[in-house]
Every structure is written in structure tokens, then in C-alpha cells.
Amino acid sequence: MSVGRSNNGLGLRRLLVAIGLPLVELRTEHADPLVRGVAILDPDDEPGSYSGELVLIIGVRGREAARPVRAAARQGAAAVAVKEATAELAAIAAESGVALLSVAAPVRWDQLETVVRQVLDSATLAEGFSDGPGDLFSLAQTLALLTGGSVSIEDAGNRVLAYSRSDDEVDELRRLSILGWQGPESYLALLREWGVFARLRAGEEVVRIEPHPELGIRRRLAVGIRAGTHHLGTVWVQEGREPFAERAESALLGGARLAAVHLLRQRSEHGRSREELVAGLLTGHTSPDLVAGQLGLDPATPAVVVAFTAREPTADEPVRELHLAEMLTMVSVHMASYRKGALVGADGARVYAVLPDARQLTGLVTEVTDVAEVLTRRTGVRVQAGIGSAVAALRDAGASRAEADRVLDAMGAARSVASIADLRAEVLLGETLALLEANPGLHDPAVAALLAHDAEHGSELVPTLLAWLDAMGDVRSVAAALHVHPNTVRHRLRRASAVSGIDLGDPRERLSCHLQLLLAVTTGVTTTTVRG
Template structure:
């Protein structure tokens, strides 16, 4: 007998919600997707248990080995047995069958456990459905967990849990009960009201610290209200784990609260044009700044700067690539909205863009922190910053510059953050060489003759001449760089002039020659 209740919840998250020691993993992977709960009775005819967690009733110990194998053959992703000895045999059977094995105390009633598991799966399904059109609150919770080094829960204004982060760290009783019941336990909510925590969360934009209460089994927490104007939409909670909170935890929380407000408001008003579409149109210059400002409550006359970020290691697997892109977008969004309240973030192609009003000289530092946070999470990115433009309607210009910076940085992988001012010379040179490459009729055939001569005779006239021009005509410096005698270089230069018919005494001819040599060795 089975009961399919949800599109799926990873077994690891299901165990987190139900909690140990109620259910204890004994064998197998915890990454399987649980889509329902089934009951296996050896006296009944076996049906299909595809994608289900199966409770093995009426058997325990070694006597449950056959039931483990039978449930696995019927598609069970995990089985639950009661403690009763013979655990090694059960583990072996589960591992041979490719299913996970969980154990439960002998006094636990099967009907109670089934009801509990179904409630958790149904709640997860409802939460997933409620956020499907409003952005991924679970992804936001996970991002905040990384940035704060804590365990995150996002609740609505009625203290119902909307999303939570995965946690390999130790969690306290409050977090377990909140996730299990998908709302905060009333006893603790009453204490928070008594301590004035909710009043502070609703009164303004601040991070509230709630000290640990060991006698209640409650660890230290940070909390911030999710607000839209004067309206309280919910709360983000972060529980401290084995490690202390990250240094910038409070700043990350403020940014996350602003993002969560957008997602919750969008869920209430699904007809509103998606924010990302507006920002993408603004970046591409096809949506007016007045339209964007009107929809998002911004000042169209405020100066703005575009920050662009891209991953430098493209995954072969498309799903993994999308996951990393979402992670980058979430981290950029949290930091951008923390840096400037009116920040706009959108993903266009493989790049994530942030439009930052009134950015100041600290923007490169903020970008560097984003790069560092993502690197710690295993995602290597580079950040390019365009020039400040005087109004929102000109951000496409700043976006174009940020793109140029990233294009130039692709050839300097060790550089993590750069502005258009940092790389203006490299960008100008790169675009000039691209122009030469696209227009072969503009090139001097003399350089092509040298390239062909080197290829045919194995000489090094091109690299020698390029080193000479790079050294501004200093023969000794160029020879040192090439690890040859100056006289050897002088001989090569004479040969190059003779073979190609070069006129290096003319500054314009010398510049054109230099550019073509750079293109030839690009």
C-alpha cells in the first residue's frame, strides 16, 4: 500500500525535518528523491513502490531481510525497519539492493510515523508550489546560509516556514520543530513576543540579535524583518552552528531581506511584469528608464554603474551550469542590495549584471568580496565594472564597458576584479586588433611576408622584431628578454627589414607594423 503525496523531497532533507533519533540512517545514500510513503506487509501482495519511502511492518531483525529486498525490487528508494537486531544483515541486503536503510525505535507506531512523513512531504510540496512563480526562496536561504555561516529559515508574516537551508551542522530543537511543523512552536513564539523581538523586527530595518538560551535548547540567532514600505511580510532567521557567524553576516541579512520582499510581493501579484525582464531590457537599451523606474520605484535621474560577473570555468553538464549561474545570481543579489537599496540584478546569457545607483569608490571592494565568497563555494568568477553614467537611461553604456572589461580579463585569469579604468589600454588594443583581424585588406603585406618566412625556414624574425618594438627600440633590453646577444638581435632586425621591406623609421609605419605583429602572435 502506498500514498504518493509530493513531487519529491531529498531523503536527507526529509530526515532533517523529521529529526534524529526518530529516524536514523543505517545504510545507503541520502540523496534519493522521496515522492511518497508506502507500507509493506509481507502478508499482502506487493505493488509498486517507485520513488517511495517504505515502512516494513510486521517484520524486524533478520526476518526483515526478504522484505528489504522485495521492497527494493518494487522501486523503494528507502526502507524503514524497527530496531531488533540483525542490523548487519539488513545493511548488506539494502546495499545489495541499492536502497537506503533507516531504523526507528521499537515503540514508534507505524501509523504515527506514516502520518508524520506524509505531513512533511505535503508541506514541502506546498512550499515548492507557493514559490514556483516568485523565485527560489530555498536557493536564497541556501545562499544566505553560506554568507552568514549559519542555518537559515525564511518565514511569512504568520510565522509559517516558507523555505530553509540545507544544514550539515548541528541544529537546535527550535529549528527542528519549525521545519517539522512548517511554523514556529507557539511556546517559543510567545517568548519572542515577551522579549520584544517581534516588535523590533516590525518597527524598522535592523538585524536583531537573539542570545542563546541553553536551558531551552535554543542557540544564538540573527533575525531581520522582510518589509515592503511599512508592511511586514515575514522574517529571515539564522541559527548559529558550530562556527561563529561570518563577519559580514548582518550585511548579508539586510540584502537578503530586500530580495525576499521582492519575491513575496511578486507571489501576491503574479500579474506584475517580472523584475528580471525589466532589468534585462534596461541593460540592452530596449526598455525605457522611466518604465523601469516607475515599476520598481527608482529615481531615473540617479547616476548608476554596472557590475558584470561571469564564471570562468564552464561546466559540461547543463544542469550543473544552471545551478552555478543561479548561485552566482543569488550571491550577487544579496551583496548588491546590501550595498545599495535600489540595486537591480539580472542574468543575461552566461553573465550576471548588477545596476548600482550612486556607486562610490568602495564598489571594487564589494565586487572582490563577492568573488571571494563564490571562490570559497567552489565557483571561480571574474568581475568587471563599467564607468558611472549620469542617469538610469544610460546604463547600457556602462554595461557595454563592463562586458569589455570581462572580455579583456579572459586573457588574464589571475585577475579577479577590474574597472574600465584599470584595463582601458588593454581594451582599446584588443578592439583595434579585432578590427585588423576582421579587415585583412587593411594589413601591411610586409608583416605577412615575415610570418610566412618564419613558418617556412624556422626563423624567429617575428618574435625578434616584436620584442624590439615592445622595448621601444632598446636593443639590449630586447635581447635580454629573448636571451640572445644584442648583435644576434641586430642581425635579425636587418634580415627582417630586408625580407619584408619594412620602413621602421616612419612612426606611423612602425605603429602599424607593431599592431600586426601583436595580431600575428595573439
């Protein structure tokens, strides 16, 4: 029985992000088929045609599901979902050419079917937009993490568009709203009576709704989703067992601004996604005037670009993709809460925030540090951020982006956030060494001879000379650092000059030698590597 279909489909991994990885786990590696619909298969029924569909296999668990898994695969299923999926069943699914999902035991099949169908229905509404339909669900989940509550996003008619997954306690109102995909009329009437809707429609204000235990209603926060003077909907957050997070209202405000983008885009018949426009602006592939026109900005506005990256050791491509998606959503929410016009997009493995009207870095470092710390806590990997210089107009955002990238490239492990002003010397040195590395014809044979001498004789001429150059010729500080006598340092310096022929009295030769020794250290061409 087919219960939902999207024309172009949605990647399975993207679907999992939308419906919740803790609830459904992918058990077949490297599988990411397009899912175009969802169907339910009872093993007692004759299998139908499941071309491109996610098939929910009900009534059996574990090894018992082997026969229907094979049957669904033969009928063209893109993926199958089973409770208590074993490693043996995963092998059977892989052999049959179908992706296997393991569904958590407490999850009801009708709940899972409803959520999958809603995500796929959203895909149909958002056909043609590159950042996909799961974003409202992803946004709701991100806001739940940042606010510490349970989130739902509604349109102007109080119809539920997306909601967060939650293991927390939910009240009767939230349960009825999600089950019916619309707020109960009795409660909507109370909200009108209390003036909540009037405040939500009046402006960009986070409204607090106090708890009413006699009605089974917990405390809530709400904010209107707006586009100029137009009210598009509402983001609601219900308090759970714990109080709201300290900065819940700020996160909610940023989330509402992003929700407005999604809702407007779903109404549009043509256009390009916000993230695609931002990426095009930063790479120079999209006209700044087009970006400004699409996003309602003045192309002459000043801007600053901030680059975020995750320093993660994993080589698992799906994990990296998931971290990138999480970063993209979280950076969007947080930066929008700080800066109303913040634009966020991704290019490669980095996420970029373009901040219009940012003329100086005062206060920005603190904001970016907060975002980097939240990202690190939420994703479980170290996140660093580089801040470029302010540029005079949106058309120059690419120059600020290039500086932000250079800062990230030059940052060591000790820093989480830095600006180009903090690391200008390191950036200049790094680019100089990169230029030197790319042009081996500029390398001085004298330095190569010195490296070879140390490798052959086990001497310490290179580290001593490099320490002396770093210390600007202060022999005593070099001796203390190397734990040798100053006369030993002087002897090694004379020996280094004799072996290589480098005139250490010539400032230009010292500079050339210094750069090449630094390049040897940063690229690993040390005496140890030469020796072995």
C-alpha cells in the same frame, strides 16, 4: 499516493537545488524532467498513476527497487527516489525512461516528502514568474553559508516559508518550528515579552537574541522583511556549534531585502520577475521607465553595472548551470547588503549587478572584490568581476554593462576585479584586434610574408621584431630579454625589413605591423602554427 502537485511543474535539477544536493543525488545523466507532484510507492501496494510525479520508493533499497522503478516508469513517473541507488539500478531507470535519485541513508522519507511538497506548493503560488519557486529555499541555504548558522524564513504570521538544510546542531525551537511550519506559541509569547517583534517591525535592524540554555534555545540573529513601512515577515538565524560568521549581520540584511522581493511577487497577480526586468534593462528589451516603475526606482538615477563570470574548466552543462544559480543568489545577497537598491540578473553565463545611485567607484572595488572572493570560495571555481563606468541615468545602464563585459574580456588570469579605468588600454587594444581579425582585407601581405619566412626557415624574425616594437625601439632591452647580443637584434631587424618590405622608419607602418603581429600572437597564428 499523490501528496503534492504543481500546475506547470518544476525542473528536476531546480528542485534538487532547493531541497539539497547533499541529501539527494541525481544518478541518471542529462535527465531534467518537469516534476509536477510527489507520490509515495510501497512495493507491496498496486502502483497508481504517477504522471509527471517524483515517486518516493520506500521499503526497498538498491537492486531490490528494480521492479517498482520499472512500474513507476510505466505509470508515467518523471523521476523516482531510492535509497542506496546502484549503478545497475541507474541503468535500469535510464532504460525505462525515468530519472533516478539516490537518497542519503539518514534522510527520513516523511522529511523528504514534506520538503518536496513545500517546494512544489510554492511553485503553484509563483506560477508565471520565471525565476521559480525554489528561490526562498535557495536564499535560505545561501544565507546559512554566509552567516554560519541555520536559517528560516517566516511570513508576518510566523509561518515557516523556507529553511536551510543543516548538519549542524539545532535547538528545540527550530525543530518544532520546522516540523509544525510555525513558531511555537510559548516561544512567540517570550519574543513579544522581550520586545523582539516590536524591534523587528520598527525598522531595518538586525536584532540579536541571546541564548537561553534553560529553555533549550541557542543564540539567534533576526531581521524584519520589509517593503517600505510594511512588515512582511522575518529571517531568523540560529547559531550552531561555531560562532556566527564575521559578516553575518551584513549578509542577513541583504537576504531580507531579497526575501521581500519574493514575498511581494507571490502576492502579486501579474508582473515580471525582478531578474527578468534586470536582464531586459541590460539588453535593451525592456523600457527603463517600466523597470524603474516596477522596482520603485527613479529612472534618472545614476548607476554602475558590475559583471561577474566563473572561469571554470568543466564542460558539464548541469554543473555550469548550478554555478550560475549559486552566483546569482550570492551576488544578490552580497550586493544588496552593500547597496540597498542593488538589482541583479543574468544574461548568458554572466551575472550582472546594477547599482543605482553609484556615482563613483570609490569603495566599490573593495565591495566587489569581497563578493568575488566569497563566490570563489563557495563555488570552488575562479570568479572574476568587471566594473563599468558610472552612467548618468538608468536608461544608460546598457552602456555600463557593455564596458563591464569588455573589462572581463580583457582581464588576464592575475586579476580578480578590475574597472574600465584600470584596463582602458587593454580594452581598446582588444577591440582593435577584434576589428582587424574580422576584416582580413585590411591585413598587410608583408606581415604574412614575414610569418611564412620564419615558419619556413626556423628564424626568429617575428619575435624579435615584436619585442623591439613593444620596447619602443630599445635594442639593448630587447637583447637582454631575448638573451642575444644587441648586434644580433639589429641584424634580425634589418633582415625582417628586407624580407617583408616593411619600412620600420615609418611610424604608421610600425603601428600597422605591431597590431598585426599582436593579432597573430593572440589568435595563435605564430611561426609554430604556420610551420605545422
